[in-house]
Amino acid sequence: MTDGYGKPLPVPDEGSRPFFDGAAAGRLMLQRCVPCGQWMWPVAPRCIACMSGDIEWAPSAGLGTLYSFSLVHQVYHPGFAEEVPYNVAFVDLDEGVRVTTNVVGVAHQDLRVGLRLQAVFEPIAEGIFLPRFRSVA
Numbered sequence: 646m647t648d649g650y651g652k653p654l655p656v657p658d659e660g661s662r663p664f665f666d667g668a669a670a671g672r673l674m675l676q677r678c679v680p681c682g683q684w685m686w687p688v689a690p691r692c693i694a695c696m697s698g699d700i701e702w703a704p705s706a707g708l709g710t711l712y713s714f715s716l717v718h719q720v721y722h723p724g725f726a727e728e729v730p731y732n733v734a735f736v737d738l739d740e741g742v743r744v745t746t747n748v749v750g751v752a753h754q755d756l757r758v759g760l761r762l763q764a765v766f767e768p769i770a771e772g773i774f775l776p777r778f779r780s781v782a
Protein backbone atom coordinates (compact mmCIF):
# COMPACT_ATOMS: atom_id res chain seq x y z
CA MET A 646 0.00 0.00 0.00
CA THR A 647 1.48 3.35 -1.01
CA ASP A 648 -1.53 5.72 -1.43
CA GLY A 649 0.40 8.30 -3.45
CA TYR A 650 3.17 8.48 -0.86
CA GLY A 651 5.31 6.30 -3.08
CA LYS A 652 6.84 4.40 -0.18
CA PRO A 653 5.57 1.53 1.91
CA LEU A 654 2.98 2.81 4.37
CA PRO A 655 2.58 1.55 7.91
CA VAL A 656 -0.76 -0.08 8.57
CA PRO A 657 -1.73 0.50 12.21
CA ASP A 658 -2.99 -2.61 13.91
CA GLU A 659 -4.18 -3.46 17.41
CA GLY A 660 -0.65 -3.36 18.78
CA SER A 661 0.52 -0.16 17.10
CA ARG A 662 -2.65 1.94 16.90
CA PRO A 663 -1.91 3.94 20.11
CA PHE A 664 1.44 4.92 18.62
CA PHE A 665 -0.08 6.12 15.33
CA ASP A 666 -3.06 7.80 17.01
CA GLY A 667 -0.60 9.67 19.23
CA ALA A 668 1.55 10.69 16.27
CA ALA A 669 -1.53 12.07 14.50
CA ALA A 670 -2.19 14.17 17.62
CA GLY A 671 1.43 15.35 17.90
CA ARG A 672 2.42 13.03 20.72
CA LEU A 673 5.16 10.40 20.74
CA MET A 674 3.46 7.52 22.51
CA LEU A 675 5.47 4.75 24.10
CA GLN A 676 4.62 1.78 26.22
CA ARG A 677 5.35 2.04 29.93
CA CYS A 678 5.18 -0.65 32.60
CA VAL A 679 2.60 0.24 35.25
CA PRO A 680 4.24 -1.54 38.22
CA CYS A 681 7.86 -0.50 37.63
CA GLY A 682 7.65 2.49 35.28
CA GLN A 683 10.03 1.08 32.66
CA TRP A 684 9.58 2.76 29.27
CA MET A 685 9.66 0.40 26.32
CA TRP A 686 10.41 0.54 22.62
CA PRO A 687 9.76 -1.39 20.44
CA VAL A 688 6.29 -2.57 21.37
CA ALA A 689 6.30 -5.67 23.52
CA PRO A 690 3.62 -7.64 25.35
CA ARG A 691 5.56 -7.72 28.65
CA CYS A 692 7.84 -5.39 30.54
CA ILE A 693 11.47 -5.75 29.52
CA ALA A 694 12.56 -5.11 33.13
CA CYS A 695 10.11 -6.96 35.39
CA MET A 696 8.12 -9.13 32.94
CA SER A 697 4.80 -7.65 34.06
CA GLY A 698 2.01 -7.78 31.49
CA ASP A 699 0.49 -4.60 32.96
CA ILE A 700 1.58 -2.21 30.22
CA GLU A 701 0.12 1.21 29.41
CA TRP A 702 0.68 3.75 26.64
CA ALA A 703 2.00 7.12 27.76
CA PRO A 704 3.31 10.22 25.98
CA SER A 705 7.07 10.68 25.77
CA ALA A 706 8.39 14.21 26.11
CA GLY A 707 9.71 13.68 22.58
CA LEU A 708 13.19 14.89 23.53
CA GLY A 709 16.34 12.92 22.92
CA THR A 710 19.96 12.80 21.86
CA LEU A 711 21.40 11.55 18.59
CA TYR A 712 23.14 8.28 19.44
CA SER A 713 24.28 7.40 15.93
CA PHE A 714 23.31 7.84 12.30
CA SER A 715 24.05 6.64 8.82
CA LEU A 716 23.60 8.16 5.38
CA VAL A 717 21.85 5.82 2.96
CA HIS A 718 23.00 6.16 -0.64
CA GLN A 719 21.59 2.89 -1.99
CA VAL A 720 18.05 2.96 -3.40
CA TYR A 721 16.42 -0.03 -1.74
CA HIS A 722 12.90 1.02 -2.79
CA PRO A 723 11.96 3.20 -5.78
CA GLY A 724 10.00 5.53 -3.48
CA PHE A 725 13.26 6.72 -1.95
CA ALA A 726 15.07 7.37 -5.26
CA GLU A 727 14.60 11.14 -5.04
CA GLU A 728 15.80 11.31 -1.42
CA VAL A 729 19.15 9.57 -1.45
CA PRO A 730 21.29 10.18 0.39
CA TYR A 731 19.03 10.33 3.43
CA ASN A 732 19.84 9.80 7.07
CA VAL A 733 18.73 6.97 9.31
CA ALA A 734 19.19 7.98 12.92
CA PHE A 735 19.18 6.29 16.30
CA VAL A 736 17.87 8.65 18.96
CA ASP A 737 18.12 7.99 22.67
CA LEU A 738 14.95 9.41 24.17
CA ASP A 739 15.16 11.01 27.59
CA GLU A 740 12.86 8.22 28.83
CA GLY A 741 15.69 5.77 28.22
CA VAL A 742 14.69 4.01 25.01
CA ARG A 743 16.34 4.17 21.59
CA VAL A 744 14.24 4.77 18.49
CA THR A 745 15.10 4.54 14.80
CA THR A 746 14.04 7.60 12.84
CA ASN A 747 15.22 10.36 10.53
CA VAL A 748 16.60 13.76 11.48
CA VAL A 749 15.02 16.58 9.49
CA GLY A 750 16.12 20.16 9.01
CA VAL A 751 19.81 19.46 9.62
CA ALA A 752 22.30 19.27 6.76
CA HIS A 753 24.08 15.93 6.60
CA GLN A 754 27.44 17.56 7.31
CA ASP A 755 26.01 19.06 10.50
CA LEU A 756 24.76 15.79 11.99
CA ARG A 757 26.70 15.03 15.15
CA VAL A 758 26.39 12.36 17.79
CA GLY A 759 25.03 14.05 20.89
CA LEU A 760 22.81 16.52 19.00
CA ARG A 761 19.72 17.38 21.06
CA LEU A 762 16.55 16.58 19.19
CA GLN A 763 12.79 17.03 19.45
CA ALA A 764 10.16 14.87 17.81
CA VAL A 765 8.10 16.38 15.01
CA PHE A 766 5.27 14.64 13.24
CA GLU A 767 5.08 14.54 9.47
CA PRO A 768 1.90 13.58 7.65
CA ILE A 769 2.65 10.97 5.00
CA ALA A 770 -0.87 9.83 4.11
CA GLU A 771 -4.44 10.33 5.25
CA GLY A 772 -4.37 9.96 9.04
CA ILE A 773 -0.81 8.60 9.10
CA PHE A 774 1.95 10.65 10.69
CA LEU A 775 5.54 9.56 11.25
CA PRO A 776 7.70 10.93 14.04
CA ARG A 777 10.97 12.42 12.88
CA PHE A 778 13.37 14.60 14.85
CA ARG A 779 14.67 18.14 14.44
CA SER A 780 17.48 19.89 16.26
CA VAL A 781 16.65 21.93 19.34
CA ALA A 782 20.18 23.34 19.65
Ligand SMILES: [Zn+2]
Nearest residue numbers: 678681692695
Ligand atom coordinates in the same frame (compact mmCIF):
# COMPACT_ATOMS: atom_id res chain seq x y z
ZN1 LIG B 1 8.13 -3.48 34.70
